[in-house]
Amino acid sequence: MEEKIRKLLEGPINEAGYILDEVYYGKDGSSNCLRLVIDKDGFININDCVKVNDIVNPILDENDPISESYVLDVCSKEKGSV
DSSP: OHHHHHHHHHHHHHHTTOEEEEEEEEEETTEEEEEEEEEOSSOOOHHHHHHHHHHHHHHHHHHOOOOSOOEEEEEEGGGOOO
């Protein structure tokens, strides 16, 4: 699942100037979670996470790679990975 999502999102994320460092799909508590860990030269702030979220949301909606409901979490490498 993670590799399929990476192939779908990596190009658009890279074109926006970011690096897709990690893709994780699994349980986070009782919810399914798709976590995208992003990086770039310099510091990642909340605006960067929102920008990447706005890029990937329509792609995920259109391609629908995950059949069940999930929470999308776009975060920086500094937050730590799963």
